[in-house]
Amino acid sequence: MEKEELVRVRACQDAGASSSAQPVRGDLAVRLQEALDRAQARVQELEAEGGGVATLQAQMDGLRLELVRTEGRLLEARERQSQAEADRAGAIEERARAVADLEFLKDRVLKKCREQHRQAQQEAACRSSGLLMTLCHWETHPRDEEEDSDRRPQWCRDLLSQTDVGRGGRRR
Structure with missing residues (x-):
């Protein structure tokens, strides 16, 4: 872009030189200053665009970092869920063992009670037989x-x- 400005300025100088033998110094200085100002403005635009690219790059880096953090949190949540399911399965197994133990104990107690009842009936029958014989x-x-x-x-x-x-x- 600067080259185009310089070419245009030279073209203007050549045109001015051909129209008059004496070039106007003030007019050339103004044109050169305007060209320099335009070149500086373009440089600033390019730097701003470059800054925009840098800003976008920084945003992308921030998003990547946030993605890594989110993936880490997701992994931790999955591990906690897996542990909770394992704990739940262990609790169910413990409950099943406790129920089986209680059933076993209940059967033993019932068997004991039946045996005691049977013995009590036999003893009562013996006592009543003895009473009958006496009566x-x-x-x-x-x-x-x-x-x-x-x-x-x-x-x-x-x-x-x-x-x-x-x-x-x-x-x-």
């Missing part, structure tokens, strides 16, 4: 066996017939 005068006399007579009341004979003792079980 019904279970002792037999040799003469009773010979006569085959049963002097016990009917209700006692009915109760004895329903128990092991009445069906030929243990006698005193």
